[in-house]
Amino acid sequence: MIQISGKKQFNSRYGMTGMDLIPPALISSLNTLGLTNDEARVYATLVLFDHAEAKEIVEYLALSKPSVYKALGNLAGQGLAVQQKSKPARYRAISPEMAVSILMGEHEKASEQALSELKKLEQEKVRTDTEDTLWTIYGDANIEYKIRELFRKAKHHISCIIGDRYVRFLENVPVRNIPLHLTILSSSPGTEEKMRKKFSGPRAEIHIIPLESLSSPPPGVTLAEFEEAWKFLNFENILELNVDDEELLMSSAFFSKGASVLNTRNKGAVIQMKMLNQLFWNRFIQRDEK
Secondary structure: OEOOOOOOOEOOOOOOOHHHHOOHHHHHHHHHOOOOHHHHHHHHHHHHHOEEEHHHHHHHHOOOHHHHHHHHHHHHHOOOEEEEOOOOOEEEEOOHHHHHHHHHHHHHHHHHHHHHHHHHHHHHOOOOOOOOOEEEEEOHHHHHHHHHHHHHHOOOOEEEEEEHHHHHHHHHOOOOOOOEEEEEEOOOOOHHHHHHHHOOOOOEEEEEEOHHHHOOOOOOOOOHHHHHHHOOOOHHHOEEEEEOOOEEEEEOOOOOOOOEEEEEOOHHHHHHHHHHHHHHHHHHHHHHHO
């Protein structure tokens, strides 16, 4: 049995230590807030004991003396623990509310500084890729972030053809006072009203193509092979976003349900897709309008 400062006794007969009783989720959360494993465990022990000597923490956690003294020093330096001037020295944890507030404040300052410095590097970076580079972006979260980034950086115009799968990603994009040509492939109720409300400026041109009108190829297409391939197209997965005729984001999952898109600044590819889209999708728009 080990007894610490009149606190609850801890039975080490079965090879357990106090470290085994501290929830891993707590350690993980404190790690995320910036504490090391040892600092997190020592702070948790101080909260449990209210106050303790270093040797008591060493016994309870079964950590080495240097590790405990280092952790106590770091905690005191961050203002998360208070050292009592006594012999031997005793340590007390500040309240969990204050501790978390301090750690969050440090996180916010670090985030602001990191963002500021990264933006400077972004402006000064030396491009090592050629315009022929074709990037593949995987996952809905990364795709949504890239869409927001392209809308934010657009200076002259935006052209976007988007299916049901990605329409919701437009809800958080910045609205720019530049020409916007938006074509939405969707039969979802309320989609048109929602998009017209968001992009309500006079420079926004919005067209809705119902999915049921895409049951067959556009007028004028008579190739049998094209009609056969048409059956396998997933129009809800389409995404083609052209910004300033300089950068293109397009779905690579037109024939599947995967979440991946291609991204390129290749001028030839950007202009070629723009021309094809104007010829292809305008046929459906004109047919629906008629």
